[in-house]
Amino acid sequence: MGTLPLKVHSFESLGTHEGPGIRLVVFLQGCHLRCLYCHNPDTWHLEGGTFVMPEEILTMLEKERPYFSSGGGLTVSGGEPLIQRHALYDLFSMARKAGFNTALDTNGAILDDATRNLLTETDLVLLDLKDVREEHHKKLTGVSNYVPLAFADYLEKIGKRYWVRHVLVPGYTLQPEHLHLLGRRLAGRKALERLEILPYHTYGVYKYKELGIPYQLSGLQPPGPEQVAEAKQILQQYIPDVRIR
Numbered sequence: 469m470g471t472l473p474l475k476v477h478s479f480e481s482l483g484t485h486e487g488p489g490i491r492l493v494v495f496l497q498g499c500h501l502r503c504l505y506c507h508n509p510d511t512w513h514l515e516g517g518t519f520v521m522p523e524e525i526l527t528m529l530e531k532e533r534p535y536f537s538s539g540g541g542l543t544v545s546g547g548e549p550l551i552q553r554h555a556l557y558d559l560f561s562m563a564r565k566a567g568f569n570t571a572l573d574t575n576g577a578i579l580d581d582a583t584r585n586l587l588t589e590t591d592l593v594l595l596d597l598k599d600v601r602e603e604h605h606k607k608l609t610g611v612s613n614y615v616p617l618a619f620a621d622y623l624e625k626i627g628k629r630y631w632v633r634h635v636l637v638p639g640y641t642l643q644p645e646h647l648h649l650l651g652r653r654l655a656g657r658k659a660l661e662r663l664e665i666l667p668y669h670t671y672g673v674y675k676y677k678e679l680g681i682p683y684q685l686s687g688l689q690p691p692g693p694e695q696v697a698e699a700k701q702i703l704q705q706y707i708p709d710v711r712i713r
């Protein structure tokens with residue numbers, strides 16, 4: 469059977485923010501969550517994007533290979549890459565066979581046999597945990613946090629290297645009681661290499677206007693440096709490596 473095409477939103481060559489080293493970042497189309505702060509609402513619907521074969525992405529990777537010497541490689545982000553997990557398995561297994569490191573940037577909201585299969589070809593997972601409180605998570609994303617939390621537990625169970633990423637949203641997740649809960653939930657984990665905290669920002673708000681989607685956090689200001697530093701301090705009580713991104 470041949471390989472499956474992927475529905476791609478965009479590419480970023482020589483990216484430095486999505487995993488270790490310098491990386492080719494592929495943003496896939498489609499996401500089933502509706503995070504209030506999402507800065508990529510243009511990735512939500514599967515109708516958009518362009519079909520790209522894994523072989524074409526391999527060719528792009530080969531061109532960037534000289535830049536990957538310091539631990540870089542391929543990162544697939546979104547949207548939510550797990551929506552296309554079957555096709556992504558083809559890409560990741562081909563990339564690894566060719567000697568490229570693979571990273572999956574995911575919200576962890578789909579955990580089935582196909583996801584578990586994909587993880588066998590994934591070197592590093594960048595797992596976005598939105599809120600460890602069920603009701604707050606639903607309010608923020610539209611879905612339960614049951615599967616993303618189970619996803620984190622599964623990574624730990626199989627010893628898969630992962631980073632957790634967490635967006636600090638004032639009035640939502642950026643609350644001491646929530647940060648303590650998040651810290652406690654992640655404390656003592658061996659496969660968790662680091663926690664990245666990402667201050668809420670408003671860079672993608674213009675896209676909502678363009679798409680005619682109401683932006684529900686209108687007027688919310690990004691957190692100040694002191695609030696972010698305070699959040700880092702709380703989380704460091706539980707996790708040794710916490711970084712602000």
Ligand code: SF4
Nearest residue numbers: 499501502503506547
């Ligand atoms: S999971 Fe990511 S792409 Fe999907 S809505 Fe949330 S922030 Fe946006």
